[in-house]
Amino acid sequence: MSWYTRIGLEVHAQLATRSKLFCACATDWDAPPNTRTCAVCTGQPGSLPLLNAAAVELAVRAGVALGARVHQRSRFARKHYHYVDLPKAYQITQWDEPLCSGGALPLAGGGQALFERIHLEEDAGRSVHTAEATRIDLNRAGLALIEIVSLPTLESAEEALDCLRSLRELLRWNGISRAEMEKGELRCDVNVSVTRDPELLGTKVEIKNLNSFRHVAMAIEHEQARQIALLEAGGTVEPETRRLVAETGRTEAMRGKEETADYRYLLEPDLPPLRLGAGEIERQRGFLPEPPASRRERFMREWGLSPGEAQELTRDRERAEWFEGVVRSGAAPRSAAKWITNELAAALADDSLPARGFDQLPCTPRELAALLALVEEGGLARHAARRILAHLVREGGDPARVAHQLGLDRKGNDDEIEAACREALSERPDAARAYREGNRRAIGALIGAARARGGEHLDPRDLRRTLARLLEGEDNPQP
Ligand SMILES: [Zn+2]
Known part of the structure; x- marks a missing residue:
């Protein structure tokens, strides 16, 4: 007889x-x-809490994004427990009347995750452990x-990770949470049970405070194996709270599972019930942008992007909107996609640039569209466009003017190219000799010298062609 595993997530x-x-x-x-x-x-x-309206709006937005029922009335309660980083000895949370009930999320691997509730609560402080002391x-x-x-x-474990990934994407995409796990902005408790009867739930064990996808997978896999081994040996699973020891990939018992009574929930006397009008709830629905999956599908269907490009351009909402802005400014979608995923990504990979989102780039979508127009209609060489782009990601600007400032707006006529090549040949006779003796790669040094003489606007392909003709042709200037 086989075992069935049932996993639930509590995501903060x-x-x-x-x-x-x-x-x-x-x-x-x-x-x-x-x-x-x-x-x-x-x-x-003597201090009194005052509810932050912006937090309520984001929590409501999470509810509508997950298709949950957002209640027009919910209320706050005190959850009591004693811990050094909780000076009040209680946490304000929602208990018997949460903000939202229900909700579902499609999973990338098919099927959907179902939710019980979403509620608002406050975070606790942090204990910082050092060799000498624990500080709060x-x-x-x-x-x-x-x-x-x-x-x-x-x-x-795969389904749990799928759910967590989709949830993180939804929270980020809708501006609800930055949801960076490494910063503790998204944390997860996992409960795991195993059973031989798919109709029944086994005894639940909770693993607390997992803050990476890897740890979530580790905790579930270890717990699943531990419970099955225990039951097959004739033992029983205790309802308890465990923690993951990341170094060993095993879970260990922390304490017996708290019952609701252990927390002595009390209604929060300092806060009135939270009341929301139907209009306020609907207003949040208006803030939900087109979801990433449908945007990916539209990019492929309407604009002919590859699945890889569509995926890359919907990594976050700011990027997707920036890309759409380039297309709206007149660029061809496929060419805009290629420039953003290749050239712009390379320009942004410069370590001296601050890491920032697409909504904070100095360069606007309109400017990239103008640059693409210079390449595709104005005959601007690609290498020159790359240099202009490197300038744009630092300070933005009109690409035509930047091209002029950098001396890249001339293609170079044949005389100019030839003059630069002849100067390079007389400057680097060693490279010219090496080339004639069969080392074709020596032409690279000559191209570099020609550009240094004649200007960065000269296209390396023109220089290569002219240098080769001069080196091999009858009008060979003998050094
Ligand atoms: Zn404060």
Whole structure:
């Protein structure tokens, strides 16, 4: 008889707000420790929480994006537990009346993930362990999170990863969360159970605080194997909370699974129920851009892009919109796609440039379209266009004017090319001799010398042709 695995995810995503959930403190938590704190988020007596409307809007947007029921009334509760990085000794979360119920997400591998609920809650602080001491940084305390709880219907580590990837894409694409796992903006608890009867759930074991895809896969695979071995040896699985030890790829027990009663949930007396009008919920639907999958499909169907190009150009929404902007400015879609995925990507790979999103590039889509027009209609050489692009990604500008500034707007007439080549030959007799003796690669040095003499605007292909004619032809200038 075979075993069936059932996996559920609890995903915590940090909402992309400028201030925390219940106070005005800034959300750049990696600032110096304890500099983004106030009386509210450090739990001083007498301080009162005030709900951040922007966080509510993003949480509602997550709900509509996942097709969940967003409730017009929800409320906050205190979840009590004691830990050094939680000065209030409780976390404000939502319990019996969450913001959203239900929801589903299509999986890349087919089928869909189903969700139970989405609720708002605040983050805890951070314990920083060093050799000498454990220090507490409360910059994270009170950050706005949503917890997205899936039903335990995922059946393998691959399906769980598929769900997590799709969820991360959806959160980023819709501007709900930056969802960078390495920064703790997306964290995941996983519950795993195994059963021989596909109609029944086995005993659930929860693995807490997984912050990379690799760790999620490791934890599920180890837990699945551990539970099956235990049951086959006649043992029983304890309902408990475990943690992953990444070095060994194994999970180990942390504590028995808390029951709801252990948290002594109480309604939050300092916050009224959260009430939303139907219009406010619908308004968030209006902010949802075309989803990535349908955009990929449209790029291929309408504009003839390859699946690889469509995938690359929808890596994030800013990139997809930038690309569409280039096409709207008059560039041919396939040529725009090739320039963005090849030449622009190469220009941006320069280490001296700051890493930034497409929405922050100094170069506008219109400028790239103008550059492509110069190449395709104005006869601008490709190497010259590349140099202009390297300039545009630093400071932007009108490509025609940049070409003029860099002296790249002339193609070079035949006389000019020939003069530069003759100068190169007299300057580098060694390279000319090497070429005539059969070392054809020596022409590279001559092309370099000709461009240094005649200007960067000269096309290396013209120079190569002319140099070869001069070196091999009757009008050979003897050094
Ligand atoms: Zn604060």
